[in-house]
Amino acid sequence: xxxxxxxxxxxxxxxxxxxxxxxxxxxxxxxxxxxxxxxxxxxxxxxxxxxxxxxxxxxxxxxxxxxxxxxxxxxxxxxxxxxxxxxxxxxxxxxxxxxxxxxxxxxxxxxxxxxxxxxxxxxxxxxxxxxxxxxxxxxxxxxxxxxxxxxxxxxxxxxxxxxxxxxxxxxxxxxxxxxxxxxxxxxxxxxxxxxxxxxxxxxxxxxxxxxxxxxxxxxxxxxxxxxxxx
Numbered sequence: 001x002x003x004x005x006x007x008x009x010x011x012x013x014x015x016x017x018x019x020x021x022x023x024x025x026x027x028x029x030x031x032x033x034x035x036x037x038x039x040x041x042x043x044x045x046x047x048x049x050x051x052x053x054x055x056x057x058x059x060x061x062x063x064x065x066x067x068x069x070x071x072x073x074x075x076x077x078x079x080x081x082x083x084x085x086x087x088x089x090x091x092x093x094x095x096x097x098x099x100x101x102x103x104x105x106x107x108x109x110x111x112x113x114x115x116x117x118x119x120x121x122x123x124x125x126x127x128x129x130x131x132x133x134x135x136x137x138x139x140x141x142x143x144x145x146x147x148x149x150x151x152x153x154x155x156x157x158x159x160x161x162x163x164x165x166x167x168x169x170x171x172x173x174x175x176x177x178x179x180x181x182x183x184x185x186x187x188x189x190x191x192x193x194x195x196x197x198x199x200x201x202x203x204x205x206x207x208x209x210x211x212x213x214x215x216x217x218x219x220x221x222x223x224x225x226x227x228x229x230x
Contacts, residue, residue: 082108
């Protein structure tokens with residue numbers, strides 16, 4: 001079922017970006033690094049887990065950090081549900097100040113492995129966003145889809161392709177406008193260092209609709225993933 005859902009979602013995301021390809025864009029070169037940690041809590045069912053992801057991002061004009069803790073529940077071997085909080089400080093070079101954003105977030109993750117060596121993950125996330133720059137609460141929906149391919153269990157290397165599309169569900173006085181917000185597309189190799197650790201590095205195309213010129217970020221993305229299951 002997930003395999004059937006993944007292709008349409010990726011096609012919709014591609015069409016959303018391509019329909020804006022004719023708009024004037026401003027290129028931006030960025031460096032993103034992230035660490036993702038999940039730990040299953042060794043208690044009887046229902047299986048609880050904790051989540052933490054940390055990000056450091058640098059663009060031509062700003063530095064952004066993200067600290068995002070959460071707690072989750074394994075609903076089935078292929079599905080989990082999560083809730084959490086995120087703190088996002090943004091330091092813009094031209095302003096010389098730091099603006100803090102706070103988010104409550106909820107997400108559901110579906111994942112499945114197919115033969116030969118193909119893994120599929122789908123994540124649906126909703127965010128309630130609060131910013132020092134305004135009084136309104138911004139509501140955003142994010143749809144993430146990842147396909148990974150590892151040629152053999154004996155070979156720790158593989159290839160990952162993923163796409164995430166963002167939609168604002170409400171207007172907010174500090175910037176977000178209802179409708180399509182941005183799209184992120186990634187492709188690159190990964191390395192399973194151990195059963196619980198994976199490293200991923202590659203190219204990330206980051207398209208942000210902000211009124212002409214829109215922003216097209218060309219990004220080197222480096223991610224580390226740790227998943228502990230006691």
